[in-house]
Amino acid sequence: MRLLVVEDERRLAEGLRQGLEAEGFAVDVAFDGTDGLWMAREHPYDAIVLDIMLPGTNGYRVCATLRDEGVWTPILMLTAKEGEWDEVEALDTGADDYLTKPFSYAVLVARLRALMRRGPAERPAVLEVGDLRLDPAARRVWRGDTEVALTAREMSLLEFLARRRGQTVSKREILDHVWDDEFEGDPNIVEVYVGRLRNKLDRPFGRRQISTLRGAGYRLEDAGG
Amino acid sequence: MRLLVVEDERRLAEGLRQGLEAEGFAVDVAFDGTDGLWMAREHPYDAIVLDIMLPGTNGYRVCATLRDEGVWTPILMLTAKEGEWDEVEALDTGADDYLTKPFSYAVLVARLRALMRRGPAERPAVLEVGDLRLDPAARRVWRGDTEVALTAREMSLLEFLARRRGQTVSKREILDHVWDDEFEGDPNIVEVYVGRLRNKLDRPFGRRQISTLRGAGYRLEDAGG
DNA sequence: CGCCGGCGTTCAGGTCGTGTTCAGGCTGAG
DNA sequence: CTCAGCCTGAACACGACCTGAACGCCGGCG
Numbered sequence: 259m260r261l262l263v264v265e266d267e268r269r270l271a272e273g274l275r276q277g278l279e280a281e282g283f284a285v286d287v288a289f290d291g292t293d294g295l296w297m298a299r300e301h302p303y304d305a306i307v308l309d310i311m312l313p314g315t316n317g318y319r320v321c322a323t324l325r326d327e328g329v330w331t332p333i334l335m336l337t338a339k340e341g342e343w344d345e346v347e348a349l350d351t352g353a354d355d356y357l358t359k360p361f362s363y364a365v366l367v368a369r370l371r372a373l374m375r376r377g378p379a380e381r382p383a384v385l386e387v388g389d390l391r392l393d394p395a396a397r398r399v400w401r402g403d404t405e406v407a408l409t410a411r412e413m414s415l416l417e418f419l420a421r422r423r424g425q426t427v428s429k430r431e432i433l434d435h436v437w438d439d440e441f442e443g444d445p446n447i448v449e450v451y452v453g454r455l456r457n458k459l460d461r462p463f464g465r466r467q468i469s470t471l472r473g474a475g476y477r478l479e480d481a482g483g
Numbered sequence: 484m485r486l487l488v489v490e491d492e493r494r495l496a497e498g499l500r501q502g503l504e505a506e507g508f509a510v511d512v513a514f515d516g517t518d519g520l521w522m523a524r525e526h527p528y529d530a531i532v533l534d535i536m537l538p539g540t541n542g543y544r545v546c547a548t549l550r551d552e553g554v555w556t557p558i559l560m561l562t563a564k565e566g567e568w569d570e571v572e573a574l575d576t577g578a579d580d581y582l583t584k585p586f587s588y589a590v591l592v593a594r595l596r597a598l599m600r601r602g603p604a605e606r607p608a609v610l611e612v613g614d615l616r617l618d619p620a621a622r623r624v625w626r627g628d629t630e631v632a633l634t635a636r637e638m639s640l641l642e643f644l645a646r647r648r649g650q651t652v653s654k655r656e657i658l659d660h661v662w663d664d665e666f667e668g669d670p671n672i673v674e675v676y677v678g679r680l681r682n683k684l685d686r687p688f689g690r691r692q693i694s695t696l697r698g699a700g701y702r703l704e705d706a707g708g
Numbered sequence: 709c710g711c712c713g714g715c716g717t718t719c720a721g722g723t724c725g726t727g728t729t730c731a732g733g734c735t736g737a738g
Numbered sequence: 739c740t741c742a743g744c745c746t747g748a749a750c751a752c753g754a755c756c757t758g759a760a761c762g763c764c765g766g767c768g
Contacts, residue, residue: 672728
């Protein structure tokens with residue numbers, strides 16, 4: 259069984275390598291996100307241990323990118339903060355399990371074995387909100403039974419809203435996540451794209467699932483409200 | 484440390500009880516969801532072990548209901564299927580952790596201890612005052628079961644009052660916090676907005692939870708007086 | 709190499725919700 | 739009774755939001 263450990267704290271990384279090798283695993287180590295991503299793409303690992311706080315590319319991004327590229331190797335994430343939303347986010351971006359630091363070594367091994375027993379989860383995450391269904395990996399969207407064609411940008415906006423379903427997300431938040439932290443163009447672009455999503459997903463079906471909250475932002479309603 | 488185990492398989496439930504009591508926990512057992520819900524409401528447990536597949540009320544529902552009612556006891560869910568969406572759903576409905584059956588007994592204990600160490604944490608991102616419930620993050624408000632639509636300004640006024648529930652807040656204080664330190668318009672605007680909140684939250688429900696204290700300010704009553 | 713179509717983005721004009729002001733009526737304290 | 743403080747319905751103005759259209763970039767294709 260071959261493992262990849264992506265962890266920037268050298269001491270912890272080396273400890274894990276030794277311990278896991280003693281357990282009979284073959285272990286590779288990457289010290290930052292970019293390296294980790296590259297190695298995960300190149301080699302067929304049986305599981306990946308992935309820290310969230312990483313230089314280069316952070317854990318969420320590594321995970322999301324791999325899933326996007328169709329790499330479904332089981333991933334166990336290491337989250338630093340306790341009681342935060344990290345865990346939910348970890349699972350949302352396609353991780354299969356998570357562990358909060360500090361963790362017991364025995365628990366890590368137990369959960370790794372469970373993950374690998376489960377096999378390479380060839381299970382593309384599908385988000386469902388009401389009768390809206392979207393497969394981020396395949397980049398496909400259905401309203402009920404009929405598939406709807408979206409452009410790349412429309413897709414990622416919808417995905418962002420879907421992951422925060424029921425919540426109000428501000429325009430600034432949308433710009434930061436769907437566009438880029440440094441995007442400094444016209445925020446009106448969000449309105450334009452929300453409009454396009456409505457034209458494709460709501461109007462033809464007589465719905466209004468994307469609602470506007472003036473002064474607050476937008477919200478994808480849970481039910482077909 | 485007091486635990487509640489909600490599990491319908493008698494054999495497993497008894498095994499857990501014995502094992503956990505041997506670890507020094509005080510353990511109560513419920514064999515279906517309805518009982519579990521009732522017991523969780525009545526007693527201040529330090530943590531709850533909750534099976535998903537249950538007669539009566541299923542685990543998701545038990546968890547969601549408790550969270551809705553403001554019970555934030557740490558919950559560890561037991562999911563039966565592997566590699567399904569159960570885990571995400573579990574965390575989404577407000578569970579703090581999950582374990583996939585079959586699980587190692589040692590892992591269960593380890594994770595329980597971690598949960599309890601974390602404390603009755605999970606800050607209720609939701610404010611509750613009487614049967615008034617508001618989720619500042621999602622920007623949503625409910626009176627009992629019915630959601631009420633508020634504008635941005637109404638929302639922040641209500642949030643301010645809710646965070647000072649039971650206390651009298653002066654008009655000046657409200658102006659400083661909900662509007663702006665330098666706001667120099669007509670203070671009457673506070674009266675207008677209090678009136679609007681009453682129209683939306685009190686009047687339609689035959690309540691009067693926002694009371695006026697002449698010469699002093701306003702107060703959001705704890706109970707639905 | 710140049711045409712073409714799709715896509716992301718910008719722009720301008722129109723709509724309508726929301727924040728604010730105002731004036732007159734109401735209420736409670738002294 | 740009187741007055742200050744509070745309530746409230748109506749009116750207004752601003753700006754957030756919507757939308758159709760145009761522009762430029764890029765990749766595919768002849």
